[in-house]
Amino acid sequence: MSFLATLFRRREAGIAVMIVLFCLAVGIAKPQFLTLDQMRIILLLTPLIMIGAMGQMMVIVARHVDLSIGSTLGVSAMVSGMLYRFDATWLGFDVPWWTGIPLSIVVGALLGLANGVLIQLFRLPAIIVTLGTLSLYRGLTFIISNAKQIDRQWIPSELKGLSQTSPILGIPWIIFIAFGIAILTYVFLMHTRLGRQVYAIGSNPVAAPLRGINVTQVTLLVFTLSGALAGLAGILYASRWGFVNPSNTGSGFEFQVIAAVVIGGVSINGGVGTVLGTVLGVLLLGCVAAALPLLGIPGTSQAAIYGAVILIALLIDRTVRQQGIASLRRARA
């Protein structure tokens, strides 16, 4: 009981325990799971999801959801890919390899801002708007690329190098970038006034304006950040996989990210969630994904696991909430 109580009270501790138990269990069955090499594989599975999860987490903490991030990732990656492919034709010179990074981030931010504007200014439910832009942005990816993939030879090797070369300990740059983003998100959410306002509007949207919080501004900000981070994930996708495909790139990304975020203890009712929890949620999904081939489970079962994870997280969230309400009742009686 006390173990369960801790698990419920400190969700981060709970997930950490789950990760350890899971790794031990798999490690007993397949000892090679517990090698350093395997840890590297796990880490390599996670950076894109981690970056996307930071944005999604802010959106969910603010009591919304963003289904469009997979398509946003696709558009951002494709815009940069097209630039790499056609820079000589369009501009008459080759752009530096890093140009795609700010470009993708800006494209993503604009797409995210568009979501925010539709949701906040027209008072539409985020889920329907982003379901629409999920399709709209995916279509854009096809249109700008003329439905053609950007192949390996067009992606600058320095960009690809971000996923292969390492500054230290054999850990590639891309992982440092992901953890860097997580740290920045942590600083923003925990240590700036604006960051705290994200929690405030999610925790009590009615009271927030009464305390002088500009709900429109904060809402637009979280959707823009979510888009910008999806854009960053987009250019890193090109780095990691060395191609950008109009239909595959980013497709289904939103479900992986939502699964990571909700298992990480971010409440769909808004106001609750930590960066640490989300990071652990991402790592847990990474461990599961890495363990599947070792255990002889086909990779095709991943999607089902994401779905199950979302539902289980919902149930845990509900249990926690019910306990909260029950203790409140007891306090009042």
Added chain:
Amino acid sequence: MSAIETQPAVQDAAPARPRWQVLLVRPETMTFVLLVLGIFAGGLLSPFFLDINYILKSFTLYAEFAIVALVLTMVIIGGEIDLSPAANMALSACIFAWLQQAGVPIPVAVLIGLASGLVMGTINGLMVIGLQLPSIIVTIGTLTLYRGLAQIIAGDKSIRVPEWFIGVDRIMVAGIPLPVVIFIALAIGLGVVLGGTIFGRQIYQIGTNEVAARHAGIRSARIKFGLFLLVGIVASIAGIMTASRLGSVRYDLGLGGELQMVLMAMLGGTYIFGGRGTILGTFLAAWLLVIVSTGMIVANVLPAVQLVVLGSLLIVSIIATNFIYSRTQR
């Protein structure tokens, strides 16, 4: 004490609007006008469009989504949403196809496929009504889960169905493809249920004000649960119809179909916050969508542009519907 502040305005009864005005500002009217315009534009584009058989044939490609959209309309009017039916279609079809490949007689495989649809509807219903979780997030979860299970069953391969089972869309009933007949029949049936029966009436009442509905003795939990079950079973029927039309089943059957279904409902004037909408609207919207999609194909528009158009249509249609309803409500 706050009672004073919440008192509604005391005012004299406003005069009722003239009937024609009431009709004119209905969202279905907008859908209908767009449909006529669409057919007209299509006719200019290509003579194919004036060929009813061509349109009917095109419709078979969308009939399964349209059939589910009819039931989804009722769910949305009742104040909930279900994003999982497209995944449900895939899983039911995969279960069916896998069983028949494993040697189970086709009728039994079909029945099990339908039963699985019912089970999926039950899971949604239990989580939304039993556990009081928001249907939006629950069905995002089950959408991922059902699609994932389909992927586990079918893997990356497609499962073929026997020759004789293929071609539900080529069966003609009085010159109309069977899926279209089913769609029309279901639309009439559900239209009567929603517009003419107590069950339908109570769906509107629940979607308008669930607290008041409960106070009036309406068993809202029971009715909403029934709707989730209905979506589940109808989605599995649609899934097996798709299997027959395509001749083989892959886990990505109907991928992204939730968008088209929600779009049909929204385009037909169903109010995203519940309580308003009609089967007629969704019925017209389904045809409108077919005309638009086919028109783009005929005009040699990239298939990808369709995605853009569908997404934009969804957003524009909720904005328009919300606008119309906010104008007709004091």
Added chain:
Amino acid sequence: MTNAATTTADTPLISARGISKQFAAIEVLRDVDLDLGRGEIHALLGENGAGKSTFAKILAGVHRPSRGSLALNGTPVEVTSPIVAQKLGITLIHQEPISFPDLSVAENLVLGRTGGSPLGRVPWARITRDANQLMNLLGIRIDVTRPMRGLSIADQQMVEIARALASDSRLIIMDEPTAPLTPNEVETLFGIARRLRDEGRTIVFITHRLEEVRALCDRVTIFRDGSKIATEEIGKLSDADIIRLMIGRPLKEYMHKTRAAIGEVALKVEGLTLPGVFSDISFEVRKGEIVGLGGLVGAGRTDVARALFGVAPATSGTVTINGKAEVITEPSQAIALGLAFVPEDRAVAGIFRTLSVEENITAAVPGQIAPGGMIKRALERTLAQDSVRKLRIRLASLRQPIGELSGGNQQKAILARWLLTDPSVLILDEPTRGIDIGVKAEFYDMIGELAAAGRAILLISSELPELLALCDRVLVMSEGRLTANLSRAEATQESVMRAAVPQTRETIAA
């Protein structure tokens, strides 16, 4: 605060002149003049709807006055929003405080405080230190790093008070703060209030409890029907004076129906209990009898009605309807047993705003308009038309959305809905709230007629004249218990009010 140089000790902290407030056509506050001095605890008293809360909300910027002006330290001010009020040093503490449940206590104290850039660093260490300091100052033990969610109401109020102090509020308004508190918590609250007064701050205290006013307050202002009736030092008024001032309006004469013949018991309730809400409620209502249920808002009257109707069932006790014991867990079941319930909040629990009037009227009788499941429009039209005629509902068309009707006509439509079920027991919860005087009289006639037709009626009302004029018997609830069962002869404004106002705190502590 800042302009102390221009003020003298005699200038009132706040002076209100001619404050009036209208909601739609109803004037809920009329020409209120009031001065609040520094370092006083000032009670606002009055019946439900007398206007005291509206006045408080105007001070705190929740509402804007329709007419009149406010001056702070002699300087005219416009309190346009709660944020402006906060900046002026005015804090309103709601009975159930508004907070951010997922954020820590310390953060709730400072959230939204202006100053600093949006990306400025949140000084957690200082926030926690300051919060602890405030808690120590107030003498309350709350871990300031824990989330608000799960704090007791009393502690949440303390946090609100601390917040007022954190922003150095000079005027703290407490709207019925003691209702959800235990006696010990009330004592703590009073101690803090006195200390704040001694520091020179002003406390406005809204309550129903006379003994609390005596224990705590320096002066008292009494509201009635939207007007200020009196402002007096508490020592100069006896309890009887106060009650007289609160209810002193002339008893309006309503048309009395010929008394119906009172028959056998239709509804009998014994020991009905829902822990924390109401307990041990027992009464009976006979056929043809109108039983009033009086008491202050929050006394548990509506909860009893909701329990009887199966909306929020009681956990123990028995309900007997027409001689048969029943356990009701669903409204549909209650309806089948011949119960009907016109709820208090029409917009939330009564009408389907965007649906047609006829559909609203027939909502509870599906069997009558759709024998066999299919709705027979003609049948529905006839039923609705009959109701409209009988209840004299004024409308343009039966197909018109009910939201377009006036409040009184909406309420008639809801009553019509329930009359179609031919109920033997009719529960009316504040049926005339927010309704024109003229339509009210019609309602009184109708209620009389319904009783004359042999129905048992339970009438919940906060309007004393209404209870006294219409009812054969008046039950009174206070803090979740029945405190009086008065015959028509015994029921007077004084006797009902006396039973409604909580006298001692021990009753709920037990």
